[in-house]
Amino acid sequence: MLGLLETGSGFWSAIIWIVLVLVIGSIVIYIRNKGEDSYKKNTEQDKPFISGNPEESKESSHLSANHIYWGFTEALKGYYNPLVKMHTGNINDYSSWIIMLTVIILIVIGVSG
Amino acid sequence: MNLSNHIPILIIAIPLLAAFLVPLIGRINKKATGILTTLALSVSLIFTIALAVKILTVGPQVYVFGATSPSLTLPSGLKFPIRIMLQIDAMSIFMGLITAVISFFGAIYSLSFIKKYDGVDKYYSLLLLLTVGMFGMEFTGDIFNFFVFLEIASIASVALISFRGVDYGEPAEAGFKYMMVSSISALMVLFAVGIFYGQYDLLNFAAIASMIKYSQLDKIALGLLIPVLAMKAGAVPMHMWTPDAYSEAPAPITMILVAASQASLYALFRIVFSLYNISLNALTVGWIIIIFGLLSMFIGVTMAIVQKDIKRLMAYHAVSQTGYMLLGVGVGLAVLANPVALQKYGITAMEGGIFHIMNHAMYKGLLFLTAGALFFRTGTRDLNKMGGLAHYMKYTTIFFIIGAAAIAGLPPFNGFASKLLIYESVYRFNPLLSIIAMVVSILTLASFVKVFHSAFLGPKLPQFKEVKEVPRSMVFAMAVLSCIIIFFGLFPDLIVKNLVHPAVMSLIEQLQYTGTVLGGM
Numbered sequence: 001m002l003g004l005l006e007t008g009s010g011f012w013s014a015i016i017w018i019v020l021v022l023v024i025g026s027i028v029i030y031i032r033n034k035g036e037d038s039y040k041k042n043t044e045q046d047k048p049f050i051s052g053n054p055e056e057s058k059e060s061s062h063l064s065a066n067h068i069y070w071g072f073t074e075a076l077k078g079y080y081n082p083l084v085k086m087h088t089g090n091i092n093d094y095s096s097w098i099i100m101l102t103v104i105i106l107i108v109i110g111v112s113g
Numbered sequence: 114m115n116l117s118n119h120i121p122i123l124i125i126a127i128p129l130l131a132a133f134l135v136p137l138i139g140r141i142n143k144k145a146t147g148i149l150t151t152l153a154l155s156v157s158l159i160f161t162i163a164l165a166v167k168i169l170t171v172g173p174q175v176y177v178f179g180a181t182s183p184s185l186t187l188p189s190g191l192k193f194p195i196r197i198m199l200q201i202d203a204m205s206i207f208m209g210l211i212t213a214v215i216s217f218f219g220a221i222y223s224l225s226f227i228k229k230y231d232g233v234d235k236y237y238s239l240l241l242l243l244t245v246g247m248f249g250m251e252f253t254g255d256i257f258n259f260f261v262f263l264e265i266a267s268i269a270s271v272a273l274i275s276f277r278g279v280d281y282g283e284p285a286e287a288g289f290k291y292m293m294v295s296s297i298s299a300l301m302v303l304f305a306v307g308i309f310y311g312q313y314d315l316l317n318f319a320a321i322a323s324m325i326k327y328s329q330l331d332k333i334a335l336g337l338l339i340p341v342l343a344m345k346a347g348a349v350p351m352h353m354w355t356p357d358a359y360s361e362a363p364a365p366i367t368m369i370l371v372a373a374s375q376a377s378l379y380a381l382f383r384i385v386f387s388l389y390n391i392s393l394n395a396l397t398v399g400w401i402i403i404i405f406g407l408l409s410m411f412i413g414v415t416m417a418i419v420q421k422d423i424k425r426l427m428a429y430h431a432v433s434q435t436g437y438m439l440l441g442v443g444v445g446l447a448v449l450a451n452p453v454a455l456q457k458y459g460i461t462a463m464e465g466g467i468f469h470i471m472n473h474a475m476y477k478g479l480l481f482l483t484a485g486a487l488f489f490r491t492g493t494r495d496l497n498k499m500g501g502l503a504h505y506m507k508y509t510t511i512f513f514i515i516g517a518a519a520i521a522g523l524p525p526f527n528g529f530a531s532k533l534l535i536y537e538s539v540y541r542f543n544p545l546l547s548i549i550a551m552v553v554s555i556l557t558l559a560s561f562v563k564v565f566h567s568a569f570l571g572p573k574l575p576q577f578k579e580v581k582e583v584p585r586s587m588v589f590a591m592a593v594l595s596c597i598i599i600f601f602g603l604f605p606d607l608i609v610k611n612l613v614h615p616a617v618m619s620l621i622e623q624l625q626y627t628g629t630v631l632g633g634m
Contacts, residue, residue, distance in 0.1 A: 002604060002606070002607075003603060003604050003605075003606060004606055005530055005533075005534075005605045005606045005609060006606075007461065007533055007534055007537040007538070008457070008458055008461040008534075008537055008538055008541075009537040009538075009540075009541070010537070012524075012529075012530060012533050012605070014524060014525035014530075014602055014603045014604075014605070015603065017524050017525055018525055058572040059572050059574070059575075061571075061572070062500045062501065062570075062571035062572060062574070063566065063567075063571075064496070064497045064500070064567060065421050065496035065497050065499075065563060065564075065567035066421060066497050068563045068566060068567065069418055069419075069559070069563060072418070073418070073419055076415075079415070080415075080419065083412065083415070083416065084416075084419065086350075087353060087356075087416070089353075089357070091289070091290050091293050091294075093353070094290060094293070094294055094351070094353050094354060095293065095294070095297060097350050097351050097353070098294065098297055098298075098340060098341065098344055098351050099297075101340045101343075101344075101350065101351060102301070102336065102337060102340045102341070105336045105339055105340050105401060106332075106333065106336035106337075108397060108401065109332045109335055109336045109394070109397065109398070109401075110329070110332055110333075110336070112394050112397040
């Protein structure tokens with residue numbers, strides 16, 4: 001069958017996947033279109049829930065890149081601090097890494113036989 | 114004269130000739146330089162496709178310089194080749210196709226992108242020379258010539274990375290850094306070439322492969338070649354030049370630089386498989402490559418998450434994706450001496466790794482072009498300063514979504530197909546490696562969600578009210594790459610069966626590689 005990729009442990013077909021997505025998507029849309037009985041238009045239910053805080057203007061509500069995943073990087077400070085420090089931007093360090101790795105590989109290949 | 118016999122050299126000669134013609138034409142008409150470059154690269158692309166069809170139907174091709182017939186590898190009475198030759202098998206042409214497609218669309222994108230800069234003729238001339246270097250690295254059957262083409266590609270790359278350096282300091286600095294690391298790598302490659310020549314009096318890949326003994330000197334040569342080629346491919350911890358170079362080069366050049374890095378990766382695979390093959394300690398060298406792959410995948414993606422410059426972020430992702438290729442092919446190499454494991458999952462792992470090279474060239478190329486489109490219109494690469502651009506650049510937004518979904522390995526795009534092959538085969542070698550690869554994919558998605566939100570989503574910002582979609586030539590290049598990504602994603606079996614599998618087998622079967630040049634020896 002065209003589009004059937006054998007992986008050695010099974011197969012993958014994007015065509016079958018798309019058909020499945022369309023079928024499941026249609027069911028989801030059907031259920032959504034049936035609606036929710038308790039919903040009332042133009043009431044408090046239409047407003048976003050932001051823990052009782054006042055809604056900001058649209059222009060000032062855009063979250064910049066600096067703030068995205070702040071918690072993730074903060075939690076992994078111990079990993080990130082040395083890693084970022086390692087990236088000095090200094091060409092001497094770039095060269096040192098190459099030389100160091102060359103030496104390590106030469107030793108490993110030499111020793112392993 | 115049968116033209117089809119000369120196609121291998123024409124693929125290289127046409128852009129080379131055009132590279133020297135472009136500055137002359139530029140004296141008369143600046144606009145014509147871009148058109149001439151695109152024309153030359155389109156001819157190269159057509160010839161590459163024709164050669165691919167020939168190789169995949171007839172078998173590997175050789176082109177001997179200066180011989181009475183281009184296929185005469187051994188002059189009468191000689192048992193070893195003395196002439197320089199191109200030796201193109203399924204793996205070489207696989208890489209050649211990537212180079213041809215990426216360079217061609219890079220040139221088309223450049224038609225509008227580079228217009229506002231001075232020195233356009235020099236830009237196109239260098240772009241053509243970079244393409245020549247890449248084709249040469251992929252097609253040559255001679256290790257000294259490989260060094261020469263590596264140098265051509267490196268020197269052209271340095272100048273192109275620094276192209277904007279007249280006005281800004283950073284591009285010049287990035288070019289200088291790339292020049293330094295390239296010089297170190299060139300020196301080590303030359304030293305390794307000297308070792309081979311000193312031992313065997315040979316420079317031809319196939320001839321050296323037929324005689325290689327894995328002596329102490331051969332080990333030293335291998336120990337020099339692996340790190341420097343891995344470094345040129347952007348493997349961690351020697352990847353640090355990539356964010357500098359990829360972010361400062363003009364966007365279409367960054368796309369071509371990704372393909373140039375992959376040419377170095379190809380050279381690494383060619384050397385360990387076709388030159389050394391089972392003469393080396395496959396398990397040890399396989400694990401060295403796997404460890405490079407793991408470090409590249411994980412450190413690349415985690416560094417990408419904290420970036421604020423869109424091109425630096427994408428550069429770290431390029432490092433991370435290189436890790437997948439190294440992992441897949443590394444597993445294949447680690448089980449090379451074990452025919453059962455090789456058949457069970459080694460070949461599939463290599464197919465995943467090699468397929469990922471082509472997929473990565475397409476979606477990472479597309480992503481860099483979308484980053485270039487944002488820079489072209491907003492004048493910034495800082496994600497903190499962007500926002501709401503989907504309101505103004507609808508096509509670019511769609512292309513970005515396609516590229517981001519593909520790199521994150523979301524179905525039904527091409528990145529998913531190659532990653533699936535890697536996950537399922539590598540799992541049978543070592544489950545932990547496969548799990549790490551999947552975690553990296555999730556982090557990749559997270560990182561691109563950040564870019565999408567920061568640059569494209571949100572309300573219209575007043576500073577971008579004049580922003581509009583990029584010119585048609587840029588949209589066209591991005592659209593075609595998007596179509597390729599979707600096609601590869603929908604019909605991955607066609608690509609794996611017709612291009613990837615023959616490429617993998619040409620790496621594994623060393624005897625076929627040497628036999629093409631040495632006949633039945």
